[in-house]
Amino acid sequence: MVASGAKDMREGDREDLLLHRRLSAGDRGAFDELYRRYAPTAYGIAYRLTGQQLLAQDVVHDAFLALWRAPEAFDATRGAFRSFFLSLVHHRAVDTIRREERIRARQDRAANLEPVVGEDPSERVVDEDFLTRRRSEVRDALADLSAEQRQVLEMAYFAGKTQVRIAEELGIPLGTVKTRTFAALRKLRRALETED
C-alpha cells in the first residue's frame, strides 16, 4: 500500500513537471490543469491563514498569476512542483496576514487543524489520488508529533506567527521555540520519507 502510494506520488510529480513545461511554453490548458489540481489546496491553506474569502482569493490569484508570468521561478532540480507552488501560496498568505492586522483576531480560529466553521469543503473537492494519500500521510505524521512540537508548528505555519511571537504567547524562551520547531520538522520529514 505504501509502495503504491509512493508510486502514485512520483507519477503525480512527473505529471506536474510535464504540465509545468507545457505552461512554460504558454499552454493555457496546462495552466487550467494545474489550477484544477492545486487551486483547492491553495485556497484551503490561504483561507486557513487569512480567515477571509476575499484575501484568500487574492492570495491564490496572485500565486497562479505569478506562476503564469514567471514559470522559470520553479527549478525542478530543487524539488517537486507541488512543494514549490504550495510554498509560494503559503508565503503569500503569510505576507498578507502580516499586513492585515485587522484580521489578527481571526487567527485564533486558524491556529488549529479543525475545518473552518460553516465549511465542509472535503465533500466538494475531488483530489488527485496521490494528493489524497499524501494528505493522509501528512495528517498522520502531524498527529504523531508531541503536543509541544505540534503547537509551535501550527502557530508558525497555520497562523503565520513569528517565532518571537510564539515565544511570547507561550511564555517560553525563543531558543526553545527554535529547538522544538526544528525537531518537529525533522520528525515529520522522517515520517514522510518513510512513506515515500
Added chain:
Amino acid sequence: MDRPGPPGPQPDPEEHERIDELLAGYALRSLTGEDAAEADRVLSHHVPDCARCRQTLLALSDTVADLALAVDPIEPPETLLPRLHRELEPRGGRPSVGRWAGVAVGTAVVLIAGGMAVSQGLRAGDLKAQNDLFAQALRYAQRPNADNARLVGAGATEPAPVSEVAAPDVDHFFLIGSDVPAAPVGQAYGIWLSNGVETLFAGFFVPGPEVTVVKVPFDRSRFDRVLITLEVPGTVPTRPGEAVWEAAA
C-alpha cells in the same frame, strides 16, 4: 535532513545545529529581526558551499510545503479562474526576460507640455495601448487615497527621474519616469519590491523618450520598498543588482 551530504566547508556540529534551527524558521517564514538577518547571511555565505545545509534546506522546504496538505481543500469561487483567464497574457514568442517584462516593454508614452503626443517611431497599435496605459495612470492618480512620491537616488537624497503613483489595497501601481537616461551599455533597469520578508523581481523598466509609464501589477501597500536596479538584460535576476533609485513605504 539528518543525513549529511557530501563534504564541504563544515562548521562545528554545534554551529550546524544552530544553522539547522535557523533554516527551519526560514522555511516556515517565521524569522524576524536579527534571526532573519542571520538567515540571510547564512543563505548567502554558507549554504551555497555546504552540501549538508543545502540538503537540509531542501528537506525542510519540502516538509513545510507538505503541511498545506493537512488542511482540507476548498473549491475556490467559480469566478476566480475566469478572472485569471482575463489576465493571462499570451506568452508565445515572448522573450523570457522576467516576470513583468511583457508589461514593461513598449509602455513608453511621450508627453509634451502636459498633453500627450506620440512618438513617430511607434506603431499605431502600440500607441493606443500606451495611451490607454497613460490614461489609466491618470485615473489612478485621481483616487482619493492615491499617493504620488518621487523615488530618490539609492543611499542619497537626490530626486530620481522616476515617481510612483500608488494607492493601498489596489492590485497594481504605476511608475512614471521622465527623461530617464538609458541604462548603461549591457545593463537594464530592473524593478524590485521588498517587504522585509520577501524581495521579488517585478520586471524591467524600459525607458522611452521623455515620459515612460509602467504598470506594476502588485499591491504597493504590501511592500515597504520599491527599488530600481541595474540588471543584465535577457535574464531573470534572482537577487537585486546595484540599486539606482528607491522609494520607501
